[in-house]
Amino acid sequence: MVCPFLRGRPSSEDDPRPGRPSTSHTEETVACVREIIRADRRLTIREVAEEVRVAFGTYQKMLSEDLQMRRVTAKFVPPLLTAEQKDDGVSVCTDLRDRAQNDPKFMSSVNTGDECWIYGNDPETNQMSSQWSTASSPQPKKARQAKSKSRPC
Numbered sequence: 001m002v003c004p005f006l007r008g009r010p011s012s013e014d015d016p017r018p019g020r021p022s023t024s025h026t027e028e029t030v031a032c033v034r035e036i037i038r039a040d041r042r043l044t045i046r047e048v049a050e051e052v053r054v055a056f057g058t059y060q061k062m063l064s065e066d067l068q069m070r071r072v073t074a075k076f077v078p079p080l081l082t083a084e085q086k087d088d089g090v091s092v093c094t095d096l097r098d099r100a101q102n103d104p105k106f107m108s109s110v111n112t113g114d115e116c117w118i119y120g121n122d123p124e125t126n127q128m129s130s131q132w133s134t135a136s137s138p139q140p141k142k143a144r145q146a147k148s149k150s151r152p153c
Contacts, residue, residue, distance in 0.1 A: 025054075025058050025061070025062065029052060029054060029062070030062050030066045030067065032052055033048060033052060033059065033062050033063070033067070034067055036048055036051065036052070037063070037067070037069070037132050041131035041132045041133070041140075042128075042129075042130070042131045043132075045059055045060055045063070063132065067134070068134055068135065069132045069133060069134050070132070070133060070135075071130050071131070071132060071133075072130060072131065072132075072133045072139060072140065073127075073129060073130045
């Protein structure tokens with residue numbers, strides 16, 4: 001096979017092809033994709049591409065070029081508590097401290113269990129928590145879930 005440029009081809013641009021033009025990458029499709037992503041930013045490219053019935057690469061191009069979105073992972077932060085939850089925690093701790101100081105029998109009334117521990121953790125991975133974001137939107141946050149020790153009652 002002889003190189004087309006050796007035969008005098010002046011450009012590396014693709015030649016026009018016969019057939020129908022692509023109909024999947026339209027303004028209507030981009031608007032539809034925008035609404036789907038706004039409804040659930042955790043959807044994957046494959047899930048939305050199947051729902052909208054466009055090719056994986058076309059959908060990927062819509063997100064990155066037309067909508068200027070990228071996939072970001074949630075930022076881990078200390079547990080996200082509301083002001084009310086923080087106040088409740090402080091009041092419970094204050095109450096327990098006051099009862100322990102004022103009632104000498106309080107500590108003997110505390111029930112303890114055996115040495116069997118149950119560990120709780122957050123099974124969501126970084127990939128599972130990632131979502132689509134624009135350059136101007138804030139980075140998503142996710143509470144860091146360390147293994148918490150708790151005893152069965």
